[in-house]
Amino acid sequence: MSPADRMPGRFQCFHFFQRVERVWFGSKSKQMTYAIETHQLSYCRGQQLIVDNLNLQVPVGSIFGFLGPNGSGKTTTIRLLLGLIRTANPCVQIFGEDIRENRLSILAKIGALIEAPMLYPHLSGYENLEISRLARQVDRKQVENVLDLVGLTREAKKRVEHYSLGMRQRLGIALALLGNPDLLILDEPTNGLDPAGIREIRRLLVELSQVHRKTVFISSHLLSEMEKFVTHVGILNHGQMLFQGPVNRLHRDFSAQSTEQTLEDIFLTLTNSKL
Amino acid sequence: MNAATYLIPSLAMERLKIKGTLVVWLAVFAPVFVVIVAFVAGYADGEKFYRSGVNPWINFCEHILAGWSLFIFPLYVSLLSALYAGIEHQNRAWGYVYSLPVPKSSIYLSKLLVLSVLVALSHVALVVFALCAGSLMGMLKPAYGFQDFTMPAFMPVACINLFVCGLGLIVIQLFISLWYPGFIIPAGLGLFATLASAIARSFPVSHFSPYLWPFVFLNNTLQVHDWNYSILMWSFTVYLLGAAISLFIVGRRSNR
Missing domain, CATH: 3.40.50.300 (P-loop containing nucleotide triphosphate hydrolases)
Structure with missing residues (x-):
């Protein structure tokens, strides 16, 4: 029996007990x-x-x-x-x-870094962070904070295509940290x-x-x-x-x-x- | 939070992404190319096109509109959409984009709006460059008479209407470009559809092709009241339907 066939029954059973748990113990139980x-x-x-x-x-x-x-x-x-x-x-x-x-x-x-950092090489490090900042709707100051945390403040205005592998990795981590996840x-x-x-x-x-x-x-x-x-x-x-x-x-x-x-x-x- | 809360930042993100890319340059280059071809043809063989006492702007604008509506406009939209979607495809950015707290609908709609605005700006550029080229012609070849007449009113009106006629093909090309990673397939499909429509334009069935609608709209005439205005409704309907379908399909796609 494939996992897809096994799952529905067990999934429904699990959800039944989860609903019972929430009703009996309240919604904050081990969530x-x-x-x-x-x-x-x-x-x-x-x-x-x-x-x-x-x-x-x-x-x-x-x-x-x-x-x-x-x-x-x-x-x-x-x-x-x-x-x-x-x-x-x-x-x-x-x-x-x-x-x-x-x-x-x-x-x-959530702040995520999946495999290699996904960056726009034609933009600067600062602009890459700015894109994430706009998506997360956080304050502009946070961009400077995360750049400082990962040690990229001096290179922030350089285009990412000129970054080394290590710098790109640091920028990827900065992207994950933005928004205080x-x-x-x-x-x-x-x-x-x-x-x-x-x-x-x-x-x-x-x-x-x-x-x-x-x-x-x-x-x-x-x-x-x-x-x-x-x-x-x-x-x-x-x-x-x-x-x-x-x-x-x-x-x-x-x-x-x-x-x-x-x-x-x-x-x-x-x-x-x-x- | 309402839709505008996400759409406005999404538009700002897209504006940043296209900064310094070929996407913006193509939006300017495509109309420039058409105008340059018409200018060179007029400069070299103007005696055949422009008669004394007749407004030379009419023939000049006719050449520009014919070239733009039949070939360059659909080709340009195909290339532009492929380049635009390529910004995400080439940088494997979709996984990152979809991991941001932004609705997928806002991501798609912002791309559609930016693409539409770029195409609209190209039509404005077409009128402006045509005006500049005609004025230059008047200075370089005064015998043609460009300096004695003005650009006819149908030119800007045609450009506005051609933009609306192109909305259907914009949404189709954007969907193809978002679906297929890479540049070749979306650009190739657009090229194929453009050429097939142009070659088969004498057959009535080809008039159902959104790639031919800008040309079909003009109805082989410069008389504003003789243009095929039903195309505008068709194009706008396809634009809205295409956007809804694309939202549904692209939003459900997995990013492996």
Whole structure:
């Protein structure tokens, strides 16, 4: 039975219990515990199953490392979370709201960087940010603030076609930060950055999470770097979640008794054993 | 928040996106091209076209309107829409655009309005450049008599009406350009439709083609009261229907 056939019955059952929960306990019951929550999220491209019954739970205020080998479905999952890909039953909730019913209010709370930054090379860095500022209808001062945060104030007036890879990446992060979003979805945000830049972004993300209670959902292949600051991880392979939860639980569950394994070791063990 | 709350910033975003691109240059170049061709033809062979005592502006404007309505206008809209949509396609920006808190309807409508305004400005440019070219002709070739007469009133009236006749083809080309990533397919389809319509223009069935409506409107005459005004209604209807259909289809499209 395909996921599409399995889903409707379970989806209806889940929604019945969700309505009972809301009526009995009130509408605020665990809605704000998770910034991102999916229920049996599945997606097929033709005959290929890309995402398979994904039940993602990203706690509010966490730095969630979304890990997986190439082709595991990470970017597709991110696109599903943002509503960029249509499915029959998306089952995605962002801060307790359904993405289908409250698209604009949800997107106003999200800052996203998907794969490479999508920039207009014929415009300057400042103008690229200005486009986002107009869309988010925020104050002009925020553009200067985010430029300062990512260290691009001096290069703001240069056209993006003259930017280096690292500068483009910084501008992509600035675009995600504009509008003071509650949720940051970052796909390989440190791609192209030098070690100082990587450290700076790490420091910024930790501050956003710990001081400003932002939720950071980050996908990256730099496992050694991720291990330094993520609080939760989700490991995806072939569209299925192999593990999801706090980092210390990952180590507790998968490290050998006498030796402490790194995130990379555990990741490779999990993903290789499921091939 | 109402629709205008999103549409106005969307229009400002589009204005920024086309800054310094070929889109704006084409809106100026296309009418300039037509006027230059008519000017060169008139300058070189004016003795054949312009008779003494007869307003030479009439023949000059006729050449411009014929070239513009039959070939250049539909080709120009095809190229313009392909270039305009290419700003998003080439930069893989659709995923980013749709991840912004802006209704998809505002995104589409702002693009349609900007494209329509650019085409409208091209028609204004056509009249202005024709006026400048005719005045220049009067200085360079006084024997033709351009300096003794004025541009006839039908020229600006024709340009306004031709713009309305082109609304149907604007919405069709924009949809094709938004649907197909890249430049070749939208521009190629527009070129094919323009040439096919022009070649088959003697067949009545070709008059249903929005790519031929600017030409069909003029009805092979410069007499304002003999123009085919029903085309205006057809074109405006297609514009509104096309916008509604495009909103529905483009809004439901996935961005993988």
